[in-house]
Amino acid sequence: MAPERTNSGHADYRPPPDDHPDTRPFLCIPYWTQPVAPATTWDTGDVRPLPNAVVPYLCESIKASQYSPGEELRVTVAVRNSGGGNSAAIATVVVYWADPTTGFSTLNFFGATTVAVLPTRLTPDTTVTSELAATIPATAPQHICLLAVVSHPQDRAGTAFDPAGDRHWAQHNLIAAAVAPGAPTLIPFKVANPFNTDAEIVLRVGPADRQRAEQVAHHLDRTAAETSALLRLLDSAGKEIGEPGDTVVEVIPMPARGETDRQILVEVTSDLHAGTAVVIEALIDAYGARQRGVNAGGLGMVLIPPD
Numbered sequence: 001m002a003p004e005r006t007n008s009g010h011a012d013y014r015p016p017p018d019d020h021p022d023t024r025p026f027l028c029i030p031y032w033t034q035p036v037a038p039a040t041t042w043d044t045g046d047v048r049p050l051p052n053a054v055v056p057y058l059c060e061s062i063k064a065s066q067y068s069p070g071e072e073l074r075v076t077v078a079v080r081n082s083g084g085g086n087s088a089a090i091a092t093v094v095v096y097w098a099d100p101t102t103g104f105s106t107l108n109f110f111g112a113t114t115v116a117v118l119p120t121r122l123t124p125d126t127t128v129t130s131e132l133a134a135t136i137p138a139t140a141p142q143h144i145c146l147l148a149v150v151s152h153p154q155d156r157a158g159t160a161f162d163p164a165g166d167r168h169w170a171q172h173n174l175i176a177a178a179v180a181p182g183a184p185t186l187i188p189f190k191v192a193n194p195f196n197t198d199a200e201i202v203l204r205v206g207p208a209d210r211q212r213a214e215q216v217a218h219h220l221d222r223t224a225a226e227t228s229a230l231l232r233l234l235d236s237a238g239k240e241i242g243e244p245g246d247t248v249v250e251v252i253p254m255p256a257r258g259e260t261d262r263q264i265l266v267e268v269t270s271d272l273h274a275g276t277a278v279v280i281e282a283l284i285d286a287y288g289a290r291q292r293g294v295n296a297g298g299l300g301m302v303l304i305p306p307d
Contacts, residue, residue, distance in 0.1 A: 022083070022084050023083065023085035023086075024083055024084075024085070024154040024155055025081045025089035025091065025119065025154060025155045026044075026045060026081065026082045026084075026119075026155060027045065027079060027080065027082075027089065027091055027150045027152060027155050027167070028043060028044065028045030028079075028080050028150070028167035029059060029061045029062070029077060029078065029079060029080075029148055029149075029150055029168070029169070030042065030043035030044075030045075030060070030061050030078065030080050030124070030126060031043050031050060031054050031056075031060065031061070031170065032054055032060065033060070033124045033126075036051060036053040036054055042124035043080070043124075044082040044121075045082055045167035046082070048164075048166065048167050049165045049294060049295055050164050050295070053211060055212050055216060055300070056163065056164045056171075056283075056295065056297075057171055057173035057281075057297075057299055057300045058172060058173070058174060058215070058216060058300060059148075059163070059171055059172055061077060061078035061079070061126065062075065062077055062078075062095075062148055062170060062172040063076045063077075064146060064172065067143075067144065069136055069138050069139070069140045069141070069142065070135065070136070070137065070138030071135065072133055072134070072135050073110075073133070073134060073135070073136055074131050074132065074133045075095050075110065075111070075131070075132045075148075076128050076129050076131050076132070077093050077128070077148045077150070077170075078129075079117050079126060079127050079128075079129070080120070080125070080126045080127075081117040081118065081119045081120065081127075082119065082120070082121055083119045084121075085119055086119065088116040088117060088118045088119075089119070089154075089155075090114055090115075090152070091115055091116075091150050091151065092112065092113075092114050092151050093112065093113055093115055093129050093148060093149070093150050094109075094111075094148070094149050094151075095111050095112070095132055095146060095148045096108060096110055096149075097110050097136060097140075097144045097145065097146055097147070098145045098147065098190075099140075099144065099189075099190055100143055100144070100145055100173070100175050100187075100188070100189040100190065100299060101145055101173075101189060101190035101191070101259070101297070101299065102189065102191050102192065102203065102282045102283065102296075102297045102298055102299045103191065103193060103194045103259075103284050103297030104145075104161035104171075104192060104194050104297065105192035105193060105194055105257040105258060105259045106192070106257075106259065107147060107161065110134050110146070111132035111133070111134050112132075113129050113130055115127055141188075143174070143175045143176070145171060145172070145173040146171065146172040146173070147161060147163065148169070148170050148171070149168050149169050149170075150168050151168055156168075159196060160194050160195045160196060161194040162194055162195075162296070164294075164296065164297065164298070165295070171297075173298065173299050173300060174216070174219075174299075174300045174302060175187060175189070175299065175300065175301045175302065176220070176302045176304055177266070177302070177303055177304070178304055178305065178307070179229075179266055179268050179272070179303045179304075179306075180268065180271060180272075180305065180306055181267075181268055181270060181271060183306075184265055184266060184267040185265070185303070186234075186265050186266075187263065187264045188236075188261065188262070188263045189261075189262055189263070189264070189282060189299055190259050190260070190261055190262070191203050191252060191254075191259065191260050191261075191262050191282075192254075192257075192258065192259035192297070193254040193256060193257060193259070193286065195256060195257075195286060195288065195296070196256050196257065197256050197288050198254070198255050198256055198288055199254055199256075199286040199287060199296075200286070200287040201251070201252045201254045201284050201285070201286055202249065202250075202251050202284065202285045202286075203233075203249065203250045203251075203283075204247065204248075204249050204281075204282070204283050204284075205231055205233060205247065205248050205264055205280065205281070205282045205283075206231070206246060206247030206248070206280065206281065207229070207278070207279065207280060207281070208279040208280065208281045208300075210224070212279065212281070213277075213278075213279040216279045216300055216302060217276070217277045217279060217302075220277060220302060220304075221275075222276055222277040222304070223275060223276050223277070224277060224278075224279065225272055225273065225276035225277060225278050226278075227268055227269070227270055227272055227278050227303075228246060228268070228269055229246065229266050229267065229268050229269075229278060229280065230244055230246065230266075230268075231246065231247070231248050231264055231265070231266060231280070232244045232248070232264070232265040232267075233248040233250060233262060233263075234262065234263040234264070234265060235261070235262065235263070236260075236261035236262070236263070238263070241262075248264075250262075264280070264301070266301075266303060268303065271305065272303065272304065272305040273305065274305060276304075276305070277302050277303060277304050278302070278303040279300060279301070279303075280300075280301040280302075280303065281298060281299070281300055281301070282298065282301065283295065283298040283299075284296045284297050284298070
């Protein structure tokens with residue numbers, strides 16, 4: 001049975017009567033174009049929250065040039081319209097960047113454009129924006145996150161920065177770090193509550209499952225390795241939180257759009273082979289008045305051998 005169609009971001013959405021088909025656009029920034037889960041073919045925007053088989057921090061529709069602080073970065077975004085009309089929808093696409101983070105509460109504007117997106121229901125076709133270009137400040141971190149949102153007056157995005165739950169939003173959020181035995185790596189990142197209400201944020205940092213690890217490694221032209229890693233979760237001052245292990249967890253009460261700084265210290269027990277990668281995920285779930293354990297964001301940390 002086809003998944004129930006929802007219209008995330010439509011505060012006033014009502015199903016149309018049978019004799020008046022809905023011709024509004026139904027936009028999304030697709031996360032996948034091949035089957036990844038039962039009852040799915042390609043990403044039409046119908047399936048949200050994202051299926052577990054989908055890497056929530058690696059949207060294939062967001063493409064970027066090689067990033068270096070202080071130099072120009074170029075970005076394109078692919079958009080899909082699964083609506084019932086026959087005319088192109090003039091959609092607005094906005095791109096933001098942020099420091100490495102598991103959830104988005106503070107965004108930096110990157111660029112915006114419009115794109116005419118014809119409706120398509122029988123193929124995985126998308127329409128790609130023109131190239132957006134901007135220079136990220138030289139003071140920015142060595143790795144940044146990209147967040148994109150698509151909207152239309154008849155199909156508005158939600159106000160929460162929620163790429164896992166709102167089809168209008170998508171993210172590209174990977175950090176690569178070199179590791180070796182005896183040379184632990186310290187990776188700073190932010191934990192944020194992207195919602196407009198207070199929430200209890202549950203942070204989990206640990207290895208990606210095999211399917212997701214292979215997807216991320218393939219994206220970097222590498223193969224997934226199974227080398228174990230010891231993780232230590234630290235606060236911004238370097239104080240350890242909880243016990244070390246292959247997975248670490250912290251529960252953080254957080255106000256609406258709040259954020260805090262964390263670090264993960266990674267130690268591997270054996271050398272990684274050339275061309276391989278170990279994928280660690282920092283994922284957050286939110287519990288609050290409007291959230292009941294929903295995935296609220298994620299960050300991928302890719303461990304690679306030194307050059």
